Amino acid sequence: MLAWTVALASFLGAMFFSEVMDLEPCVLCWYQRIAMFPLVLILGIGAYGQDRSCLRYALPLAAAGWLLAGYHWLLYKGVIPKDLQPCGKGASCADVKLEIAGFITIPLLSLTAFSLILLLLVAAHRKFQQ
Template identity: 55%
Template sequence: MTTKRSSNTWWLLLAAWLLALASTLAVLFVGEVMGQAPCVLCWFQRAFMFPLVVILGVACYLNDFSAWRYALPVAATGWLIALYHSLLYSGVITESLKPCGAGPSCSGADMTILGGLPLPLLSLGVFTLIIILLIQIRRRLLP
């Protein structure tokens, strides 16, 4: 019973790592290959997504299911930044609260990929999925 439970939990951890890895590779592709410079908020989101690749990757390798304890705060902080960025992009937050100075706009039209998918919303979605997976891992470990 515990082996099957551990196996299922490991797949959740692997899925969280794969999401973080795919997101990291995607933003590197957008920035380095496609030449889209990230805005200030994109840099902050990257600062919380990139470590998740290492944290969750090592946790998968070591079967460390307690990784949710230190990955969840990182993902939640990135989620908050992505939420703010998404609200700014969609116009819910006024331009006067925009943190961007010099460089690309946080709410500009160049913040899209694949024919109109907003990068801030994609980031929010990935952080959300990672958080959901980490909470599922926590639920399986704690009664």
């Protein structure tokens, strides 16, 4: 249920940034959304039905999203050169669009959300293995 809450908050945050604040998502943001949005349904259905098998579907999505978010954050921070960004048209993946408190960025929020979801899913998996 906690992993679903994080996924739902991430979904709502992404919608707020793009629809209310009118921030255009970059290519990496779209890929991360592709990994995050189904987690809202998968984890919600799994939590409602007390179905452990949802972990089998949620873990790979969360892991893929975490890798994308990590790459995006490193690109955003300048650790990965801007030449290696997958963005060609539209918004740049390396541009600073929003910064809260001087260091909290959209890629950092995404990386944090995927990290929390992964930790919670691994903990749930271990609990069910006992």
